[in-house]
Amino acid sequence: DAGVTQSPTHLIKTRGQQVTLRCSPKSGHDTVSWYQQALGQGPQFIFQYYEEEERQRGNFPDRFSGHQFPNYSSELNVNALLLGDSALYLCASRRQGEGAYGYTFGSGTRLTVV
Amino acid sequence: RKEVEQDPGPFNVPEGATVAFNCTYSNSASQSFFWYRQDCRKEPKLLMSVYSSGNEDGRFTAQLNRASQYISLLIRDSKLSDSATYLCVPEQAGGSYIPTFGRGTSLIVHP
Numbered sequence: 001d002a003g004v005t006q007s008p009t010h011l012i013k014t015r016g017q018q019v020t021l022r023c024s025p026k027s028g029h030d031t032v033s034w035y036q037q038a039l040g041q042g043p044q045f046i047f048q049y050y051e052e053e054e055r056q057r058g059n060f061p062d063r064f065s066g067h068q069f070p071n072y073s074s075e076l077n078v079n080a081l082l083l084g085d086s087a088l089y090l091c092a093s094r095r096q097g098e099g100a101y102g103y104t105f106g107s108g109t110r111l112t113v114v
Numbered sequence: 115r116k117e118v119e120q121d122p123g124p125f126n127v128p129e130g131a132t133v134a135f136n137c138t139y140s141n142s143a144s145q146s147f148f149w150y151r152q153d154c155r156k157e158p159k160l161l162m163s164v165y166s167s168g169n170e171d172g173r174f175t176a177q178l179n180r181a182s183q184y185i186s187l188l189i190r191d192s193k194l195s196d197s198a199t200y201l202c203v204p205e206q207a208g209g210s211y212i213p214t215f216g217r218g219t220s221l222i223v224h225p
Contacts, residue, residue, distance in 0.1 A: 033212070042118070042201055042215035043158065056212055090157055100148050100205045100213040105157035 004029075004106035006091050012112045013081050019111060021076045025093030026104045031055075032074040034066060035090040037108075043090055049074050050096055078111075086113045117141060118216035120202050126222045131192045135219045137202030138184045144204035144214075147178055149187050152199045152218065161187075161200070192223045 005024040013019050025032050031050045035043035045058035049068035068074045072093075078085055089109045094102040119138045127133045139147075147164035162169055164176040164185050175188040185204075189196055199218035206212045 035215075040122070040217070042217040045212055045214065048212065088155075094211070097211075099146050099211045100203055101146075101160060101163055103160065103213065105159070107157050110155075 004091055004093050004104050006089075006106035006109050008109060009107070010110045010112075012114060014114055015081055015083060017081050018077065018079045019081060021078075021089050021091075021109045021111070023074045023076070023091030023093075023106060025072050025074070025091075029093035029095055029104065030072050031094050031096045032068060032072065033092045033094075033103075034074070034076045035092065036060070036085075037088040037090060038084075039087070046076065081113045083113050086111060117214050118202055118204060120216040120219050122217055122219060124220035124222050126224065127192055129192055129194060129223055129225055131223075132188065132190045133192060133221065134186055134188045135200055135202075135221075136184055136186050137216055137219075138182075139202070139204040139214075140183070141204060141206070141214075142183060144206065146205040147176075147185050148203040148205065148213065149174075149176055149185075150201040150203055150215070152201055154198075158201055158215070189221075192221075194223050194225065197221055197223045 033048040034046040037043040048056040052068045063079045091106045092103045149161040150158040151161045152158040169176045173190045201218040202216040203213045
C-alpha cells in the first residue's frame with residue numbers, strides 16, 4: 001500500500017521563478033494538506049484541499065496556490081520565488097473526518113531558491 | 115504569543131536516562147493533542163496521542179494539563195535510536211482538523 005508520494009524530491013530554482021510541487025495521497029485518503037518547514041522550525045500549515053476546493057488556509061501570501069484533482073492528487077504552486085521560500089515542503093493526506101491521528105506525511109520536496 | 119511553544123533544546127542525554135519535554139499551547143479550544151517524531155531531514159511521524167488521563171506506550175508517557183494548557187512527553191530508558199526532534203501538536207477544534215506544529219525539541223542520546 002503506497003503511502004504519500006511527493007515529487008520532485010529536490011529542486012533548485014532562481015528568485016522570481018515559479019515552481020510546482022506534486023503530491024499523491026495515500027490510497028483511501030481524500031484530503032490533502034500542504035506544509036512548509038524552514039530549517040530549525042516546525043511545519044507551518046499552508047492550506048488544505050478537499051473535494052477539489054481549498055478548505056482552510058494558513059498565513060501564507062497569494063503567491064502560494066494549489067489545486068486538487070478528481071483523483072485526490074494535489075499540486076502546490078509558488079510564484080515569484082523568494083530566497084525565504086527555501087524549505088522542505090510536506091504534503092499530508094488523511095480521510096475526511098479523521099483527525100491528526102489519521103495523517104500520513106510524504107517525505108517532502110526540498111526546495112532551494114538561489 | 116505563539117500557538118505552540120517548545121524548548122528547542124537540544125537535550126543531550128546518555129543512554130538509559132529519563133528525559134521529559136514540555137509544550138504549551140495558546141488555543142484553549144484545542145481538543146486533540148499529539149506528539150510527532152521527526153528524524154533529521156525526514157517527514158514527521160505520529161508518535162502518540164495525548165489523552166486527558168495520560169497515555170503510556172512502552173517507554174513513552176504523554177500527559178495533558180488542560181488547565182495550564184501544556185502537554186508533556188516522558189521518555190524512560192533512552193535509546194540511541196530515540197535521537198530525533200519531537201514535535202508537539204495540538205489540533206484545531208471544530209472539525210477542521212488542522213494540526214498546528216511546534217518548532218520541536220531536539221533530543222540527542224549519546225552512548
